[in-house]
Amino acid sequence: MNYPEKIIISEVGPRDGLQSIDTIMSTEHKLEWIRSEFEAGITEIEVGSFVPKSILPQMADAYEVVRKAKKIDGLTVVALVPNFIGAKNAIEAGADKICLPLSVSETHSKANLNKTHDQVLDEIRNIALYLSEIEGEKPDFEGNLSTAFGCTLEGAVSESIVLRLGSRMMELGCQEIGLSDTTGYANPMQIKKMIRSLKKEVGNENLNSVHLHNTRGLGLANVLAAMEEGITTIDSSLGGIGGCPFAPGASGNIVTEDLVFMLDSMGIETGVDINALLAVTEKVQSFIPNESVYGFTKDSGLPKGYSKGWGI
Secondary structure (H helix, E strand, C coil): CCCCCCEEEECCHHHHHHHHHCCCCHHHHHHHHHHHHHCCCCEEEEEEEEECCCCCHCCCCHHHHHHHHHHHHCCCCEEEEHHHHHHHHHHHHHCCCCEEEEEECCHHHHHHHHHHHHHHHHHHHHHHHHHHHHCCCCCCEEECCCEEEEEECECCHHHHHHHHHHHHHHHHHHEEEEEEEEECCCHCCCCCCCCHHHHHHCCCHEEEEEEEEECCHHHHHHHHHHCCCCCCCCEEHHHHHHCCCCCCCCCCEEECCCCCHHHCCCCEECCCCCHHHHHHHHHHHCCCCCCCCCCHHHCEEEEEEECCCCCC
16 A cells, blocks of 8 residues: 555644533643643644634633644644634634634534534635735635534435535635544545545645544544545544534544554654653643543553564
8 A cells, every 4th residue: 555654643632622521621731731742743733723612611712822832833733713703813813724614414514613504605705815815924724524424413424515515615715625524434435435536626735634533443444544545634632532512422533642653653754752642641631630531552552662663
């Protein structure tokens, strides 16, 4: 198999993870997590979501977190935005990349953003227009196709709708598209087929990232399938924390430590020090002692005599 020589791991725990648990982590602990994981070699981190604190109080400090995370030289600071107002706040805070999710399942879109497809597309249009008027440095704008393989609220989704919405997002001003298996429905064959089809629709260079869940144990298998189709950025969550609070049963983010171990043992470059990363897991677990933290690598430890690329 031909895999990319290097994979960017985009850590989503401080956003996707923390929004899905009851514990509200302090701003100081969030920043210590972000700084420690960057020092372990993770260079892209989704640090928060610009949603009303009445909906997700776990994300109430997103503005402050982005502003302070931006002081970490070399870190790509990513923020999720649900609408134009959220995007404007994230841009003002200094985010390097903003991501807006559009759920292919319109039922999920209404539950998650309280918006229809057309309403979300209007938000994308307004954000793109706003960005076009900014002079100088501005963030990248990624549109995420959520629930692209199925939805716990609606069931199966049509590939034709995925392709149509992805194309429309690019037309309206997104710079790239991200593909998300929000509910953990996908299998490797579906992943490969969808990536091939979507690349034909939006352009090979405009689809580089996937967000996959391990709900039914297929997360890492789906990662390999995505990599075989040229995907170079993989979302994951430290300790497997998180899911989607608006899609019941959608637990199971890919565990960052397990992803790093797999890629590291295959000799694929990630830039991450696996031992340092495991130490970050212990630190984060101490910040949320009443929450579950997962991971096979965390639980079993590294094999005796382990070294990078030992599996090839």
